[in-house]
Amino acid sequence: MFLQVRQLSKHFPTKRGTLVALEDINFSVAAGEFVCAVGASGSGKSTLLRQIAGLDQPTCGGVWIDGQRVTGPGADRGIVFQHYSLYPWMTVQENVEFGLKLHGIPPRVRREQAQYYLEVVGLTAFAQALPRQLSGGMKQRVAIARALAAEPRILLLDEPFGALDLHTRETMHEFMVQLWQRTRLTVFMITHDVEEAVFLANRILALSAHPGRICREMQVELPDRSLGVMAIKRHPAFHDYRDELVRLLRQQGRADAPTPALVA
């Protein structure tokens, strides 16, 4: 297994005691798989992603990538956040090159790599634009290109389409499917959008809240996603998966005492 999360727990000390954000999380992701963790706010899904990214250290257990324990952030994992994803003073091209620049890769190689990935995400025409001239969806595509340009072993997505309007979001979903089919990337994504998860993922981890636990693991078997969002969303299996997940998450919501979500 490529990514392994074993017996991972994360506690946060608060004034009113310990908040258990994640408890005994176990799962793995095979190379080339697209896995989504779905949960309501307070389910600790962002916390989980931060442990995998190495931006935060788990209280117990750990994360292994290709047998190597994760001890901190590193370029073997590419990340895309929901907000503020681009360096506003750099052009699109400079943004995509930046990771390689940090590693001292010569300008010519950097440029070629950036041009290639800008072509992959369909933004070659915007290479010299500043981020503020781009729409929300384009910004996220640049952020994905920048993550990919550093040739990561796995792509970590932190609700990357959460701030986009519905139409752009669906376009981005189709874009992600094409990207994934073209590059055969390993992707781990977190989201609260159940339909997004069903459309994109091979496998879904449903997280319960307070404490965050994996309450269900679901293999998604749908026809070829390149048929497009409209076609897939009409498929009966799509509805079954979605309804099942919605039911699960609602149940969790009801079972929950109104504890304040300290970790979104």
Place this chain on the structure above:
Amino acid sequence: MTDPARSQRIRDQLQPRRLRPSVFWRLAEDIPPRLYWRLVTLSILFPLAVWGLVTWVGAVDPTFLPSPGQVVQAAIRLGRSGELWQDTWASVGRIGVGFTLSALVAIPVGLLMGSFASVRALLEPLFGLMRYMPAPAFIPLLILYQGVGEAPKVTLIFIGTFFFNALMVMDTVKFVPKELIETTYMLGGNRVATVMQVIFPHVLPGVLDACRINLAAAWQLVIVAELVAATEGLGRRISLAGRFLRTDEIFVGIIVIGLIGLGLDLLFQYLVRLTCPWADAK
């Protein structure tokens, strides 16, 4: 409970309060450019006109309030004799040296304070205290330590602006989104690279803005220093003119200080636009 009578009563009370359209009193909106320029012209011409009128009708003794014409003549006189340039150059030079030194030290220190909570804990209490100590109060000490030459004036500007510069630079770092820093870590950046290549470019417009604001304080300080002890400089010119009741020269000095200050302010605004086009207001 729905009560139609109550709804109607409330509706009756709310109806008359409508927002009338207005050009002049628009909250947080732009006014038409023509109106803008008219108001700007008015803001300059009106005080000038009042000044000219007051002196023209002879309401005030010209010894205390010279007319605009007299002030212009005094400016030409001082300009021809070369004194005005000499004084201006002396004051600007002191600010140039003192403020540049202050900014050169304060920007890296402020950047470190903003970036690292440890450095902040180490320096912020001290700087916060020093900031509230009025710099002119240090003049007697500086004269004791450094004599009456250029050194105490430059030092005064340095200590009078350094703490403000550092603390304001520190504050700009707060506005760097955490996501950008974490993205940089994930791309393989270490802390040095993150501070130099991400935090610094991100705060640069804010840093230049802080310098612009604190430059005004530098002007106050150089004049105060020159009023106390100097052989040349605009502050010296003003105090000398006062001694000989040459109010027209005092006016020249004050107006020149104002104009240079405004010029530097505009220069810094231009610098921000030039170096950080990405930070331009949309």
